[in-house]
Amino acid sequence: MIFLTFSENSLRHFTESVFSKMGCPETDAKLAADVLLRSDLRGIDSHGVARLSGYVRLWEKERINAAPFVRVVHETATTATVDGDGGLGLVVAPFAMKIAIEKAQIYGSGWVSVKNSNHFGIAGYHALMAVDQDMIGISMTNASPLVAPTYASERLLGTNPMCYAFPAGKYPPVVVDMATAAAANGKLEIAQRANQPIPDGWVQDKSGQVSLNPHELKDGGALLPLGSDKDHGSHKGYGLGATVDILSAVLSGANYGPWVPPFVSFLEPPTDPVGAGIGHFFGAMRVDGFRPAQEFKDHLDNWIERFKGARTVDPEKQVIIPGEPEFAFEIERKKNGIPLIDAVVNDLNELALKLGIAGLS
Amino acid sequence: MIFLTFSENSLRHFTESVFSKMGCPETDAKLAADVLLRSDLRGIDSHGVARLSGYVRLWEKERINAAPFVRVVHETATTATVDGDGGLGLVVAPFAMKIAIEKAQIYGSGWVSVKNSNHFGIAGYHALMAVDQDMIGISMTNASPLVAPTYASERLLGTNPMCYAFPAGKYPPVVVDMATAAAANGKLEIAQRANQPIPDGWVQDKSGQVSLNPHELKDGGALLPLGSDKDHGSHKGYGLGATVDILSAVLSGANYGPWVPPFVSFLEPPTDPVGAGIGHFFGAMRVDGFRPAQEFKDHLDNWIERFKGARTVDPEKQVIIPGEPEFAFEIERKKNGIPLIDAVVNDLNELALKLGIAGLS
Numbered sequence: 001m002i003f004l005t006f007s008e009n010s011l012r013h014f015t016e017s018v019f020s021k022m023g024c025p026e027t028d029a030k031l032a033a034d035v036l037l038r039s040d041l042r043g044i045d046s047h048g049v050a051r052l053s054g055y056v057r058l059w060e061k062e063r064i065n066a067a068p069f070v071r072v073v074h075e076t077a078t079t080a081t082v083d084g085d086g087g088l089g090l091v092v093a094p095f096a097m098k099i100a101i102e103k104a105q106i107y108g109s110g111w112v113s114v115k116n117s118n119h120f121g122i123a124g125y126h127a128l129m130a131v132d133q134d135m136i137g138i139s140m141t142n143a144s145p146l147v148a149p150t151y152a153s154e155r156l157l158g159t160n161p162m163c164y165a166f167p168a169g170k171y172p173p174v175v176v177d178m179a180t181a182a183a184a185n186g187k188l189e190i191a192q193r194a195n196q197p198i199p200d201g202w203v204q205d206k207s208g209q210v211s212l213n214p215h216e217l218k219d220g221g222a223l224l225p226l227g228s229d230k231d232h233g234s235h236k237g238y239g240l241g242a243t244v245d246i247l248s249a250v251l252s253g254a255n256y257g258p259w260v261p262p263f264v265s266f267l268e269p270p271t272d273p274v275g276a277g278i279g280h281f282f283g284a285m286r287v288d289g290f291r292p293a294q295e296f297k298d299h300l301d302n303w304i305e306r307f308k309g310a311r312t313v314d315p316e317k318q319v320i321i322p323g324e325p326e327f328a329f330e331i332e333r334k335k336n337g338i339p340l341i342d343a344v345v346n347d348l349n350e351l352a353l354k355l356g357i358a359g360l361s
Numbered sequence: 362m363i364f365l366t367f368s369e370n371s372l373r374h375f376t377e378s379v380f381s382k383m384g385c386p387e388t389d390a391k392l393a394a395d396v397l398l399r400s401d402l403r404g405i406d407s408h409g410v411a412r413l414s415g416y417v418r419l420w421e422k423e424r425i426n427a428a429p430f431v432r433v434v435h436e437t438a439t440t441a442t443v444d445g446d447g448g449l450g451l452v453v454a455p456f457a458m459k460i461a462i463e464k465a466q467i468y469g470s471g472w473v474s475v476k477n478s479n480h481f482g483i484a485g486y487h488a489l490m491a492v493d494q495d496m497i498g499i500s501m502t503n504a505s506p507l508v509a510p511t512y513a514s515e516r517l518l519g520t521n522p523m524c525y526a527f528p529a530g531k532y533p534p535v536v537v538d539m540a541t542a543a544a545a546n547g548k549l550e551i552a553q554r555a556n557q558p559i560p561d562g563w564v565q566d567k568s569g570q571v572s573l574n575p576h577e578l579k580d581g582g583a584l585l586p587l588g589s590d591k592d593h594g595s596h597k598g599y600g601l602g603a604t605v606d607i608l609s610a611v612l613s614g615a616n617y618g619p620w621v622p623p624f625v626s627f628l629e630p631p632t633d634p635v636g637a638g639i640g641h642f643f644g645a646m647r648v649d650g651f652r653p654a655q656e657f658k659d660h661l662d663n664w665i666e667r668f669k670g671a672r673t674v675d676p677e678k679q680v681i682i683p684g685e686p687e688f689a690f691e692i693e694r695k696k697n698g699i700p701l702i703d704a705v706v707n708d709l710n711e712l713a714l715k716l717g718i719a720g721l722s
Contacts, residue, residue, distance in 0.1 A: 074650075074651060074652055075469075075650070076468065076469030076470075076647065076650040077438070077439075077467075077468040077469050078438075078439050078468045078469040078470045078650070079469035079470055079646060079647065079650030079651055080650075080651075081651045081652060106438075107437065107438040107439045107468055108436075108437030108438050108439040108440035108472070109437075109439045109440055109470055109472050111469070111470050111646055111650075113651045136608075136612075149668060149671065149680050150680070150681070151673050151674060151675065151678045151679065151680050151681065152668075152671045152672065152673055152674070152680045153671075153672050153673055153674045154671055154672045156667070156668060156671055156680075164600075164604045164607075164608075166607055166611075174603070174607065176600035176601065176603060176604050178594075178596075178597040178600055178601075179597075180597075181594075182588070182593050182594050183593075183594065199592045199593065201592075201593050202593075204674075207674070208673070208674030208675075209674075226587060226588055226594050226597055226598070227543070227587055227588065227593075228589075228593050231560045231562075232543050232544075232560065232562050232563075232588075232589050232593070233539075233542075233543050233544065233587050235539075235681070235683075236539040236540075236541075236587055237587070238683075239525075239537035239539055239683045240537065240539075240601075242535070242537060242668075242683060243525045243537050245664075246525075246527055246535065246661065246664065247497075247525075250527075250657060250660045250661050250664055251497075251648070251651045251652065251657060252651060252652070253652055253656075253660075256660070256664055257664055257667055257668065258667065274660065274663060275660070285440060285472055286437065286440065287612070289435075289436070289437040289439070289440030289441075289472075290435060290440055290441075290442045290474045290612045290613060291435055291442060291612065291613070291614055295614075296611060296612060299611045299614075299617070299635065299636070300607065300611050302635060303606075303607065303611055303617055303618055306517070306618055306619065307510065307513075307517060307603075307618065310510065310513040310514075310515055310517055311513065311514050311515045312512050312513055312514055312569070313512060313513070313514045313565075313568065313569030313570075314512065317512045318512070319510050319511070319512050319513045319517075320511070320512065320596070322596075322599075322600045322603060
């Protein structure tokens, strides 16, 4: 695999140009690019600019609205439902999170469910918006069905990630950002490229039997929930995926379960939708709504130090604080640039050619 | 194993008498008994009256305050911190959840973090209090350290359960109520009694190696987080356990991580506490803060029907809706009584003798 490295700025400029060409207003193009870039900076390569041409293909099929009228359609003092008007999740999600934060500023907490949206990038981006305001940030989304609940032989849930982010004091924020499947699709894709067998417990075949084939999903197989099998708690991973689905979609009026539209242009959305687009859910709680913020941060620092200092199985390895690796990536890549594999670079340059903008160099 | 069956009423009366003898005010004794009975009714035998003598032993050691002054010590419109004054979690938790519900009635949502509490029974009891008011209920607690985070060879987290409960229409509520460990302690106890090996992925020994020994925890071993190992997402189970710990204790001012006091009288609490007692976290959100409640319930019914009707691996088995088995137990046991194993009955009768109250017959 060949990597080419680009500066944050050049990739950001390129990405903004693509969204502008799609017809996004300038502020939206900048925001959407920021969400994708943050993912690449944080080392989550599967959710960054590698997905850019996917967004464009969905827009070409008129399944993404580049200039949506995103708005609140229902609310109380601390809750709201947002209609994303088919817009980019990369734009709709920060809009919704901002409302949650504004409500929290006044009332202590704010909670927003979103319908009629699309793929929102990394959950961590949105949750971290709250952390910047000394709040706890919560962010989740449903996604097109890839996961079979315990006992099922069909796909009913997405990898439905949930994220909880907490502001620390002298350390980076604690960011728990996780798919509720045993292994997210990105890990499968790595095994697919290498054509190597995957660990037992990631996927099942179309009849529900154990499979080590990384290509099994193409043959009607399914990802397994976190826990992998009943003995190891797959019903818990299924329960978490269900929680994300209900908060994001049953609560907002989006599509849920097997009705969630696929995030790829070559698969058509179900013809019998039960709601609008895909759904997200966001929350923000002021830390000082519970105790003085500095007290919380001091104790979270102490928590972090105790866990990092824990006795480990392998003395070479430390316990990792959730969010720590992504923070380290962000510092390193801001300085040294973002490496992209050649296949992604070629894909982006073809996209540039098609849209009539300058390619990556 | 011999089972003896008791009516709900006789067990309830007995349990209330025990709490009254401890010095609980009458309403508290009734409430604490209700939480334990609900657990037995719902088939969660490990968290019901089987624990009663454990509560008494902690009270004898003055580690539970039978007549606490439970109060709000910090709040905003929709957030609060409650000091449980060392009381029974069975009493402190419903007090806190009630505050969350009252705030949600006015502002759409309410969130309460609790310090200085004790074991609160089943998480589902508290979350279901919100469901009764057409709200989504959230409930979690930290617990004494039994779980080793990914890469660690020491216990730093409890089995830290989280519960999300949602009101449905014609079906029982969807209740996701789960420990964030691969297998909760109760499952281990069953294997201990039978002296049978446990599945790979539940526990590790004191050096962090795989163990199939159900007694491993007594030799310094640890439970594993949901996901079991890094390849299968144990860092996610660890992240969820961490989330529960931070929301319940770092946020409220309770003890967290390895400082959480043990819930058994023969182990002393750490001598260097970082907070007060154990911590819980509760939330309530009005469904009609997001969309009309009936709309939500109709769609949740549709969600339930689709999942129950899913194609399954074994045609004899259906996909289980979270909370469905507990609801079935509750109907059955309300009618036919609650079976207790003879060891539990003997334990309760010894307790009765010690306290000078009538035993179970």
